[in-house]
Amino acid sequence: xxxxxxxxxxxxxxxxxxxxxxxxLCILAxxxxxxxxxxxxxxxxxxxxxxxxxxxxxxLKMGDTYTAVTYNIGFGAYGPDYSFFMDTGEMxxxxxxxxxxxxxxxQESVDKNTAGAxxxxxxxxxxxxxxxxxxxxxxRSYHVNQAEIxxxxxxxxxxxxxxxFHSAYLFYPFSDPHxxxxxxxxxxxxxxxxxxxxxxxxxxxxxxxxxxxxxxxFSLMRIPVENGRELxxxxxxxxxxxxxxxxxxxxxxxxxxxxEEEYQAGNYVxxxxxxxxxxxxxxxxxxxxxxKFPSWVSVLTEEDIAEGVRIQRAENELKVPxxxxxxxxxTKGVNYTTVVDGFLVSDNIRAKALNVDTDFDYSDHNPVxxxxxxxxx
Numbered sequence: 001x002x003x004x005x006x007x008x009x010x011x012x013x014x015x016x017x018x019x020x021x022x023x024x025l026c027i028l029a030x031x032x033x034x035x036x037x038x039x040x041x042x043x044x045x046x047x048x049x050x051x052x053x054x055x056x057x058x059x060l061k062m063g064d065t066y067t068a069v070t071y072n073i074g075f076g077a078y079g080p081d082y083s084f085f086m087d088t089g090e091m092x093x094x095x096x097x098x099x100x101x102x103x104x105x106x107q108e109s110v111d112k113n114t115a116g117a118x119x120x121x122x123x124x125x126x127x128x129x130x131x132x133x134x135x136x137x138x139x140r141s142y143h144v145n146q147a148e149i150x151x152x153x154x155x156x157x158x159x160x161x162x163x164x165f166h167s168a169y170l171f172y173p174f175s176d177p178h179x180x181x182x183x184x185x186x187x188x189x190x191x192x193x194x195x196x197x198x199x200x201x202x203x204x205x206x207x208x209x210x211x212x213x214x215x216x217x218f219s220l221m222r223i224p225v226e227n228g229r230e231l232x233x234x235x236x237x238x239x240x241x242x243x244x245x246x247x248x249x250x251x252x253x254x255x256x257x258x259x260e261e262e263y264q265a266g267n268y269v270x271x272x273x274x275x276x277x278x279x280x281x282x283x284x285x286x287x288x289x290x291x292k293f294p295s296w297v298s299v300l301t302e303e304d305i306a307e308g309v310r311i312q313r314a315e316n317e318l319k320v321p322x323x324x325x326x327x328x329x330x331t332k333g334v335n336y337t338t339v340v341d342g343f344l345v346s347d348n349i350r351a352k353a354l355n356v357d358t359d360f361d362y363s364d365h366n367p368v369x370x371x372x373x374x375x376x377x
Contacts, residue, residue: 043200044163044215050196052221053151055158058191059224060231065373068128068233069356070272070341071121072323072365075135075183076114076146077104080330080360085173086212086241089327089336090292097291097327102176103140110144116362118153124356124369129154129188130235130272134161139169139179147186157188162198162219164237170212178212185219185235185273194230195222199258202250204242213241218255218273225268225374232262236273245298248277256306259344263308268374269346271309274323274365275300276340279311283339286318291325291336305344312345312353314368320355322366330360343370350375 060066078084083099090096104110121129134150135141151159165183172178187196201216218236225231236255239247255271262269277300278284284299302311314320321337324330345351351372358366 042166043203044166044198044217046198046200048198050160050162050198050219052193052196053159054155056156056190056192059226060191060374061226062374065371066128067124067126068130068270068272068343068370068372069121069124069126069367070130070132070235070274070343071117071367072132072237072274072341072363073114073117073134073146074363074365075104075133075138075141076110076117076144077101077141078326078360078364079105079109079113079362081105082109082326082364083328084326084364085176085178087325087327089294089325092290092292099327100176102173102178104142107142107144110141113362114144114146114149118150120356120358120362120367121150122153124367126369127190128233129157130233131186131188132235132237132274133183134186135181135183136161138181138183139177140181147184150186150188154188157190158193159189160187160193160196160219160221161185162187162217162235163215164217165214172212185217185237187219187221187233187235189221189223189233191223193221194224196220199254201238201254202247203239204247209241213239216251218271220258230267231374232267232269234258234269234271234273236271236275238274238276240276240296242276242296242298245277248298252300252304259309259346260306263306263346263348267346268349269309269344270349270370270372271344272342272368272370274341278338278340279342280313280317280339283317283321286339287321287337288333289336290334294325294336297338308347309344310347312343312351312370314339314342314353314355316355320357320366322355322368324360324364326364330364332359341365342368345370345372348375349373
């Protein structure tokens with residue numbers, strides 16, 4: 001009997017040692033992964049000069065009409081059947097919702113959606129194109145180089161790329177890891193780019209968020225006008241997962257200071273992009289939905305914008321939204337939708353804007369087209 005008890009005690013000790021070893025290995029693995037993420041984390045410097053490829057020669061003229069488009073292509077993932085793991089929401093009946101995927105459903109969908117976005121841009125035939133969430137080498141988009149695909153599609157344009165997402169391997173969600181990402185803002189111009197610069201936005205540096213969010217920034221291109229002034233054309237992508245809008249308020253403060261300085265210097269200013277703010281109170285809750293108003297939505301009003309600059313509201317802003325909630329696959333009239341994409345324009349420019357209805361076929365965003373000409377005050 002004593003022998004059996006001794007054997008059982010020995011077995012229990014061995015089991016406890018095994019469990020302790022497994023626990024220690026888990027702790028070391030988690031600690032090693034955190035160290036890996038921390039040592040690979042960095043922020044790109046502010047005021048970084050950007051290279052202009054294939055630079056064109058023609059300058060802008062007074063009296064001519066030009067067009068610009070902004071389009072967040074959603075790294076080729078967001079077809080109508082796609083939902084994203086970081087997006088959450090709530091249905092009107094109180095049912096909580098959460099996105100499913102960490103990366104695109106498959107390379108085939110990335111190829112299809114990227115090609116669809118290219119066709120939309122080709123049809124819009126704009127003089128300037130500002131694109132967001134363009135991957136160059138990312139696990140989430142199966143290493144499809146969307147920047148090169150876009151450049152090859154528009155060989156007659158100057159182009160400027162600004163990296164705003166450079167993450168180590170994010171092993172989350174565990175069922176479909178987001179992976180490592182290299183992505184950014186891609187700009188196209190049919191006209192000469194005199195100079196281009198990357199400006200770093202303030203970001204949330206909390207322990208988890210700094211690893212999962214983008215290295216937020218805006219890119220600024222200086223495009224000469226025949227009267228000696230410049231068109232300062234900015235591509236902006238503000239923070240999204242910022243409940244209460246505290247980080248976005250700091251980002252807007254920086255953007256306002258740049259817009260005001262350039263406008264006061266006599267330049268023409270256009271900011272296009274994904275503002276991750278509803279562009280006006282009307283569009284915040286202006287569309288039919290079966291979901292409750294989401295916590296991530298902040299509203300941008302004229303009072304928030306620098307003096308001498310305005311929100312160029314789209315003529316069809318209450319008919320065509322530009323962004324859908326990605327916590328569930330897309331069904332028209334079910335998902336929360338609003339307008340977060342568009343343009344800010346200085347008062348020395350005459351302009352009109354139109355939201356382009358793609359029914360979110362290739363992205364969780366719709367493009368917005370701006371028509372403008374320079375004026376004299």
